[in-house]
Amino acid sequence: METTISSSQAHPNLILTAQGVTDIRAQLGNIPIFDNTLKAVQEEIDAEIALGIDTPIPLDYSGGYTHVRHKRNMIVLQKAGVLYQILEDEKYAKYVKDMLMQYEAMYKTLPLHPKTRSYARGKLFWQCLNDSNWLVYVSQAYDCVYNYLSEEERNKLETNLFKPFADHISINSPQFYQRVHNHSTWGNAAVGMIGLVMNDQELIDRALYGIKDLKLDTTKKDDDGGFLNKDGKAGFLANIEEPFSPDGYYNEGPYYQRYAMYPFLIFAEGLHNVKPELKIFEYKEGVLLKSINALLNLSDADGDFFPLNDGQKGMSYYNDALVTAVDISYHFGTQDPGLLSIATEQNKVLLDDSGLAVALGIKNGKAKPFDKKSINLSDGPNGTQGGVAILRNEDIELVFKYAAQGSSHGHYDKLSYSLYEKGEEILQDYGLARFVNIEQKGGGNYLKENKTWAKQTIAHNTVTQNETSHFNAKYEIGSQHHSVLNYFSSENENVQIASARETNAYPGSEMLRTMAIIKDKDFEKPYVLDIMKVVSNKDNQYDFPYYFLGQVLSTNFEYKVPETLKALGSKNGYQHLYLEGTAKAKNDNTKFSWLNKGKFYSLTSVTNTNDEILFTRIGANDPEFNLRREAALMLRRKNSKNTLFVSVIEAHGSYSPVSESAVNSNSSIKELKVVLDTEPYTAIQITNVNGNVKLFITANTNASKEAKHKLKINDKNYEWSGSYYFN
Amino acid sequence: METTISSSQAHPNLILTAQGVTDIRAQLGNIPIFDNTLKAVQEEIDAEIALGIDTPIPLDYSGGYTHVRHKRNMIVLQKAGVLYQILEDEKYAKYVKDMLMQYEAMYKTLPLHPKTRSYARGKLFWQCLNDSNWLVYVSQAYDCVYNYLSEEERNKLETNLFKPFADHISINSPQFYQRVHNHSTWGNAAVGMIGLVMNDQELIDRALYGIKDLKLDTTKKDDDGGFLNKDGKAGFLANIEEPFSPDGYYNEGPYYQRYAMYPFLIFAEGLHNVKPELKIFEYKEGVLLKSINALLNLSDADGDFFPLNDGQKGMSYYNDALVTAVDISYHFGTQDPGLLSIATEQNKVLLDDSGLAVALGIKNGKAKPFDKKSINLSDGPNGTQGGVAILRNEDIELVFKYAAQGSSHGHYDKLSYSLYEKGEEILQDYGLARFVNIEQKGGGNYLKENKTWAKQTIAHNTVTQNETSHFNAKYEIGSQHHSVLNYFSSENENVQIASARETNAYPGSEMLRTMAIIKDKDFEKPYVLDIMKVVSNKDNQYDFPYYFLGQVLSTNFEYKVPETLKALGSKNGYQHLYLEGTAKAKNDNTKFSWLNKGKFYSLTSVTNTNDEILFTRIGANDPEFNLRREAALMLRRKNSKNTLFVSVIEAHGSYSPVSESAVNSNSSIKELKVVLDTEPYTAIQITNVNGNVKLFITANTNASKEAKHKLKINDKNYEWSGSYYFN
Structure with missing residues (x-):
């Protein structure tokens, strides 16, 4: 396996390349987005240099001074290194050298970080994860100043800083390093990147394949409740293999994909440059580049990622990791002109070969809109563990989750969805319960309400049975199962559909949910048709919430509000819901309208008078005001075995x-009616206010594109082939 | 008084003038903002013409079809008339004529509107107010097509439609017309404008001076609880006289000023054009134009009006009434180049002489920023009834209300304030409880929670004593009183201050509040210093709320949250507050930080351990979800006679x-301390986290600019002249 890298003259070769630097210098002043990025970085780093170097003795958790300072230093080092290469100004190289020498002086005697909360403590930071972040960035800085340093200086840094640093986060922290997890990916990349710069094949191999001959206890768990190393796999390649589906969906969801993306891509870029024979961008049929396309599609109209599983709202493709992703995808992929329009919105590029390619593309007018359409993304290493479907029509976007558990960051919300209009939430997914990096809120870490509320089923727009969460909110059980696609159809631009089945969340119950966005000329905007069919072997209580945002406008039912607000339950997330109103549902259709950010929304649901309607609000048993006081309307159906929830x-x-002025403030639905519900078919009739009638029939069992169907409803024959009928 | 208008050839002469039309036609194609506005209006009206004319039999409240249609028709008529004049295309004149004739045919036998809720029912609409709106617009349309119509057609319209229409809203509805109120202003303008077009001196006089020889019962009240006609004044001139202070502050506040502005200005423009001898724009020392400047200053950084009294949030200077105001102010005023920058933001102009002037000014590059500074606006016809002060420094804006009651739309909130950063609310004024024109919410009218919550003192950032509202929330009492300015100072750009005294809100108690925005280099942004000094003849309970928006971040006190949420009280607004948390305050300083829309805020308050801290949330006893579930932190001080609330x-x-990344997320205040509090002086010492100490002394009694002060605090002598000392 040993390969020989040429002499030290080859540096930089990790991210910047000698040829790339030459090309960049030749284009400078002529590539606006690159020039502007460079200018901003130069101003930023000049200001830092003026402030002087500070490498404080590590003390704090996230958000505290020493944490923030070391985190800042890694970025500053990386950028200063790049500036040295592009601008050929030695002050940047000297600054990098001086700071690295300070780190070297400190690190060689540095004990474990004094804060003890992590399952894998770092030295500069309270957790190895952050130490790994540091090394990923600092490896790049080292590569940039490699030739500026004397051999003696390099030996000093490698012997006292980089090698022991890489060993600490790997050999000395196997519970962190030797697994398939986004933390480990950072660890792998850190070890691998410094290995590439140092030309240390042992480190490179450790990065790619894990710590040699080490087997860990496969039953141990980390802080988040995830298995440390369930099946013994480890190393960068295993970390590509496992979490990405063939479609590029990352099993923890887009928020963590964004976080993991940077080490995946930056290390891949380094491998591509230094070890081209590995063909890393072709690995697993090019899944790394596919994953970028998947991630971009997992964002709303504003570029904000859908907060599936643990995801903090507001994270978007404006994050620097996505600048990396977009530029690398463009340069090492197929030069998709849609990526250039995102890069234009990001308004910055990587200061490397890929950023140059993007800047030239934009400058040459090649950018085209990145057109997000309906897309179905499989989950699981082989794409066989359910997935996530995104339905889009005009300004309406629906994210439907029928995926696997999503690793330790997964929520217990099979067949849940959230709904958006033009980047604004209509029906929300709560996201995580955490204020990332805000020290005042639990040190910026996960709050206990993440487990007691955010992960629970009732926190999501799906069915909760008997006030218990899917899989009893047990990770060991949930991680063994996934939902199964019934069908996905996006060929007809007026009817976008995803349908999936879940049989394990509640043993003895089967849930089949079919969600469609339908564009019908009788309606101003595309509407959502939601059919949830539950079949069970016993009587259950079903709770079906709608987490609307905004102000209650009108209902077609009478409701009562209580004098005092009490928690709706005592566990499984119910302890966090106040009951704000109760009602009996209407026979036939229950209607509810609300107003949010200047737009009207209406829910029409097929109900009967035994159904209860609850108004709930998040915030009970929340002693530190960690939760947002947001509302839901909840449909509750008791003592039902088999049942059907149908809503528009x-x-x-x-x-x-x-x-x-209020325009079109009323629902356009006159009646929503179930005209047939059998094992193989469910048929819904939608009558609008002008009396126009549409019929939607979904195939519950034999739903392939090729299947032929023949059916009689109310003495009329329907014959079609494919998954559904709509007319 | 009789004057003779020239022959019919003089039309248009009301808003458009014959000369103006000539000038506009000459410039068309050469004045971008005018051309674009014209194009948009033409597209809008062409689309309406294509839809055909509909003048339905009146049936609905606001938001209902017939209401919306007639409201739309008045706008369409006005615009079509203008298009006819500017474009000389007869299709617009014919359209106006045809619709007017349909109205004529309907109106001559039209009974009162079937909806009975108004104190003054209209015929086209449920209230005379809307009928008046209609006539104000339609008079303009009539003027534009006057010469297009035959004399016979004009006679028909005037006899069967306009004259009886004007009579209905005036002679037949004196309770609406014969008073000083924004409703009446619309009525006056409507009668006057049709009078100007018809050259009917009797109508013009009725508009200017009220219904001749009519005296109303001065003790009667309207739907909102305001007196119908307390002092017998009426007519347009009285309506200018009474509600505007010499500074141009309108007594009901900016939201209603915006609403009232259009009839004031458009009728004034008509009077200026047809009756220049009245010199209407010079009336009361030019108060109409001054009021526009006041109104623009009563908006935040985004142009949204501060929701003083009854004000719906989101109303802004983008409203069409402000296009009118800005254009008229520019044209008939001093051609302030700052107005051109607002017109540029509005991105439209009036299609008349004033809009032409603005369009030419913008085209000729005359626009300059409209620079909003700290400003003090007196209230009351003579400027002697308190006022409203707006303090501004960098991005921080504070609106301090020490005004009179504000007519029937006034809230009971003496010495209250709200605080903004760059157009975002930091500490909010709730505004009104109403969804204007949204039929589903109480027909779009005032909700009962406007009286039970929004008007009450506890809904505002000021002191509530013994859980009762100022003046016991009695309009008869409140409208007799006003607060009194202690001093206003904006000369020092680093220290903007307003100080005012209220002695009537709670008999036996005197409140003196001094609010400052201070820019200090030791702080990242200007901070607010708030000193509320209460002197009373008996023990009271004082509640001092802070209506913060966003998420609780940290406190320096321990608090408990209750298991169930109960209303904090049973009346005076307290019935609408849930108690969400309780604590004992800290000795010395109580601190509270929160996060809103990506910015951090901290409150530091001088407290003692007898003080209680309450977390409250709006929404109790709100059976129709009319209120927003927003929070407050409330400082409660019991059994105190004289007391001082000091906060930063x-x-x-x-x-x-x-x-x-979280930047500067902690307060920079180490200690806030009262070092002196006597009848004449209050002195506050502010120590920042670096130990730098500042002293602020405010003069409580002898606070003139010229006053000389000498004072010993902690053995140190302070000597200064003016209202305050800061160093």
Whole structure:
């Protein structure tokens, strides 16, 4: 396996390359987005240099001074290294050298970080994860100043800083390093990148394949409740293999994919440059580049990632990791002109060969809109563990989750969904319960409400049975199962559908949910049709919440509000919901309208008078005000075995507080009716206010594109082939 | 008084003038903002013409079809008339004529509107107010097509439609027309404008001076609880006289000023054009134009009006009434180049002489920023009834209300304030409880929670004594009183201060509040210093709420949250507050930090351990979800006679969910201390985290600019002249 890298003259060769630097210098002043990025970075680093170097003795958790300072230093080092290469100004190289020498002086006698909360403590930071982040960035800085340093200086840094640093986060922290997890990916990349710069094949191999001959206890768990190393796999290649589906979906969801993306891609870029024979971008049929496309599609109209599983809202493709992803995808992929429009919005590029390619593409007018369409992304290493479907039509976007557990960051929300209009939430997924890096809120770490609320089923827009979460919220059980696609159909631009089945969340119960966005000329905007069919071997209580945002506008039912607000339950997330109102549902259709950010929304649901309607609000048993006080309307159906929930959600009209005019503020649905519900078929009739009638039939069992169907409803024959009928 | 208008050839002469039309036609194609506005209006009206004319039999409240249609028709008529004049295309004149004739045919036998809720029912609409709106717009349309119509057609319209229409809203509805109120202003303008077009001196006089020889019962009240006609004044001139202070502050506040502005200005423009001898724009020392400047200053950084009294949030200077105001102010005023920058933001102009002037000014590059500074606006017809002060420094804006009652739309909130950063609310004024024109919410009218919550003192950032509202929330009492300015100082750009005294809100108690925005180099952003000094003749309970928006971040006190949420009280607004948490305050300083929209805020308050801290949330006893579930921190001090509330509110730092970095998330105040509090002086010492100490002394009694002061605090002598000392 040994290969020989040429002499030290080859540096930089990790991310910047000698040829790339030459090309960049030749284009400078002529590539606006690159020039502007460079100028901003130069101003940023010049300001840092003026402030002087500080490498404080590590003390704090996330958000505290020493944490923030070392985190800042790694970025500053990386950028200063790049500036040295591009601008050929030795002050940047000297700055990098001086700071690295300070780190060397400190590190060689540095004990474990004094904070003890992590399962794998770092030295500069309270957790190895952050130490790994540091080394990923600092490896790049070292590569940039490699030739500036004397051999003696390099030996000193490698012997006292980089090698022991790489050993600490790997050999000395196998519970962190030797597994398949986003933490380990950072660890692998850190070890691998410094290995590439140092030309240390042992480190490179440790990065790619894990710590040699080490087997860990496969039953141990980490802080988040995930298995440390369930099946014994480890190393960068295993970390590509496991979490990505063939479609590029990352099993923890887009928020963590964004976080993991940087080490995946930056290490891959380094491997591509230094070890091209590995063909890393072709690994697993090019899954790394596919994953970028998947991730970009997992964002709303504003570029914000859908907060599936543990995801902090507001994270978006404006994050620097996505600048890396977009530029690398463009340069090492197929030069998709859609990526250039995202790069234009990001308004910065990597200061390397890939950023140059993007800057030239934009400058040459090649950018085209990145057109997000409906897409179905399989989950699981082989794409056989369910997935996530995104339905899109005009401004309406629906994210439907029928995936596997999502590793330790997964939520217990099979067949849940969230709904957006033009980047605004209509029906929300709560996301995580955490204020990332805000020290005042639990040190910036996961809050206990993440487990007691955010992960629980009732926190999501799906069915909760008997007030218990899917899989009893047990990771060991949930991680063994996944939902199964019934069908996905996006060929007809007016009817986008995803349908999936879950049989394990509640043993003895089967849930089949079919969600469609339908564009019908009788409606102002595309509407959502939601059919949830539950079959069970016993009587259950089903709770079906709608986490709407905004102000209650009208209902077609009478409701009562209590004098005092009490928690709806005592566990499984119910302890965090206040009951704000109760009602009996209407026979036939229950209607509810609300107003949010100047737009009207209406829910029409097929109900009967035994159904209860609850208004709930998040915030009970929340002693530190960690939760947002947001509302839901909940449909509760008791003592039912087999049942069907059918709803339409319409977005309609608008309200402007400037003109004070309300436009199209009422639902356009006159009646929603189940006209057939059998094992193989469910048929829904939708009548609009003008009396126009549409029929939607979904195939519950034999739903392939090729299947032929023949069916009689109310004495009329319907014959079609494919998964559904709509007319 | 009779004057003779020239022959019919003089039309248009009301808003458009014959000369103006000539000038506009000459410039068309050469004045971008005018051309674009014209094009948009033409597209809008062409689309309406294509839809055909509909003048339905009146049936609905606001938001219902017939209401919306007639409201739309008045706008369409006005615009079509203008298009006819500017474009000389007869299709627009014919359209106006045809619709007017349909109205004529309907109106002559039209009974009162079937909805009975108004104190003054209209015919086209449920209230005379809307009928008046209609006539104000339609008079303009009539003027534009006057010469297009035959004399016979004009006679028909005037006899069967306009004259009886004007009579209905005036002679037949004196309770609406014959008073000083924004409703009446619309009525006056409507009668006057049709009078100007018809050259009917009797109508013009009725508009200017009220219904001749009519005296109303001065003790009667309207739907909102305001007196119908307390002092017998009426007519347009009285309506200018009474509600505007010499500084141009409108007594009901900016939201209603915006609403009232249009009839004031458009009728004034008509009077200026047809009756220049009245010199209407010079009336009361030019108060109409001054009021526009006041109104623009009563908006935040985004142009949204501060929601003083009854105000719906989101109303802004983008409203069409402000296009009118800005254009008229520019044209008939001093051609302030700052107005051109607002017109540029509005991105439209009036299609008349004033809009032409603005368009030419913008085209000729005359626009300059409209620089909003600290400003003190007196209230009351003579400027002697308190006022509203707006303090501004960098991005921080504070609105301090020490005004009179504000007519029937006034809230009971003496010495209250709200605080903004860059157009975002830091500490909010709730505004009104109403969804204007949203039929589903109480027909779009005032909700009962406006009286039970929004108007009550506890809904505002001021002191509530013994859980009762100022003046016991009695309009008869409140409208007799006003607060009194102690001093206003904005000369020192680093220290902006307003100080005012209220002695009537709670008989036996005197409140003196001094609010400052201070820019100090030791702080990242300007901070607010708030000193509320209460002197009473008996023991009271004082509640001092802070209506913060966003998420609780940290406190320096321990608090408990209750298991169930109960209302904090049973009346005076307290019935709408849930108690969400309780604590004992700290000795010396109580601190509270929160996060909103990516920015950090901290409150530091001088407290003692007898003080209680309450977390409250709006929403109790709200059976139709009319109220927003927003929070407050409330400081409660019991069994106190004379007391002092001293707080600092800091805006600091930022949080980005994209970079996940928290910057400057902690308060910079180490200690806030009262070092002296006597009848004449209160002195506050502010120590920042670096130990730098500042002293602020405010003069409580002898606070003139010229006053000389000599004072010993802790053995140190302070000597200064003016209202305050800061160093």
